[in-house]
Amino acid sequence: MARPADAPTRASAVVALLLLAPVPTVGVVAALHVAPGAAGQVVFLAAKLWLLLFPAVWYITVERGRPGWSPPERRGLVAGAAAGVAMAAAVLLAWWGALEGQVDPRLVRHAAVEMGIGSPASYFAGAASWILVNSLVEEAVWRWFVLRQLRALLPRVPAILGSAALFTVHHAVAMADYLSPAHVAAGSLAVLAAGVCWAWLYVRYASIWPGWISHVVADIAVFLIGWQLLFSGTLFDG
Numbered sequence: 001m002a003r004p005a006d007a008p009t010r011a012s013a014v015v016a017l018l019l020l021a022p023v024p025t026v027g028v029v030a031a032l033h034v035a036p037g038a039a040g041q042v043v044f045l046a047a048k049l050w051l052l053l054f055p056a057v058w059y060i061t062v063e064r065g066r067p068g069w070s071p072p073e074r075r076g077l078v079a080g081a082a083a084g085v086a087m088a089a090a091v092l093l094a095w096w097g098a099l100e101g102q103v104d105p106r107l108v109r110h111a112a113v114e115m116g117i118g119s120p121a122s123y124f125a126g127a128a129s130w131i132l133v134n135s136l137v138e139e140a141v142w143r144w145f146v147l148r149q150l151r152a153l154l155p156r157v158p159a160i161l162g163s164a165a166l167f168t169v170h171h172a173v174a175m176a177d178y179l180s181p182a183h184v185a186a187g188s189l190a191v192l193a194a195g196v197c198w199a200w201l202y203v204r205y206a207s208i209w210p211g212w213i214s215h216v217v218a219d220i221a222v223f224l225i226g227w228q229l230l231f232s233g234t235l236f237d238g
Contacts, residue, residue, distance in 0.1 A: 005065025013152035016058055017166075021146065023047045023054075024170035031115060032177045041116060052137055055145035070144075072209035076201065080210030083197055084217025091190070091221040099183070107178035108229045120231055127223040135215040136208075142167040142195065143202040143211050156203065164195030194218060 008016065027047025031040035059065045072080075112118045117126035142163055150159035172188040179187060198211035 005059060005063040008063060008149050008152040010152055012062060013149040016062075016149045017146065019058075020051070020054055020141070021166045021169075023050050025173055028170045028174045032111060032174065044115075048134075048137070051141050055141055059145070070207040070209065072207040073205055076205035076207055076210035077213060079205070080201055080213035081217065083201065083210075084214035087194060087197070087214065087218040088221035091218065091225070094190075095225050102183070103179060103229065105229045108226070111178050112226075112230055118230070123227065123230060127226070131216055131219045131223060135219055136212050138167070139198065139202075139208040139212045139215060143199050144208050147199055147202060160196060160199040160203065163199050164192050167195040168192045 024047055027044040030043035030047075034040065035043065056067065060067070109118065112123065115126075117123045146166060147159055147163040150162045153159070154162060168188050168191045171191045172184055175184045175187045194215075198214060201210040201214065202208060204210075
């Protein structure tokens with residue numbers, strides 16, 4: 001993600017993690033639970049902006065690094081694409097094979113309206129942004145920045161698991177708005193496994209791009225399911 005910089009100290013890593021890791025959960029809680037509607041969306045967008053800017057500012061000012069693009073190897077891109085296809089297939093098979101019909105579309109519709117993506121046009125625009133841009137931000141934040149801080153505190157494998165666990169928290173909170181506890185648990189395990197895979201891809205290829213490609217493909221499957229829940233059948237009838 002960037003050229004060599006001062007390695008994080010244990011103290012600076014703890015501060016960085018405390019300033020960053022809880023922010024997406026705060027945004028989700030505000031948007032879905034505390035202040036659904038315009039106020040919650042403002043907090044949610046502010047949290048997204050913080051995730052986008054804080055790691056770069058911290059890296060440049062505290063760690064004295066210089067931004068870079070971590071150009072990927074071809075092998076890394078192939079590995080990322082293959083991992084993404086496998087994840088997307090697992091998501092779709094789990095949905096069509098076991099979960100379809102167990103999620104109340106009305107709850108999903110309510111959450112989509114609260115987040116401003118309740119119409120086909122807004123959903124498509126939101127999905128495109130989420131798939132292409134949000135996934136890139138998440139790879140930079142959780143696989144580059146957070147994993148970098150955790151490596152100052154932990155060996156490689158616990159750091160990978162820790163970054164995946166922190167990545168999972170706000171997704172679990174979001175899922176709890178429209179899924180049963182059992183489905184939240186299953187979905188959280190899936191997100192955790194994906195986070196581990198993407199963190200491993202980053203460690204293996206020293207680039208966020210293999211994980212991003214995998215993330216994009218997996219997110220496409222998730223948003224296809226969302227489209228089916230929101231706009232298929234008789235969801236809008238009566």
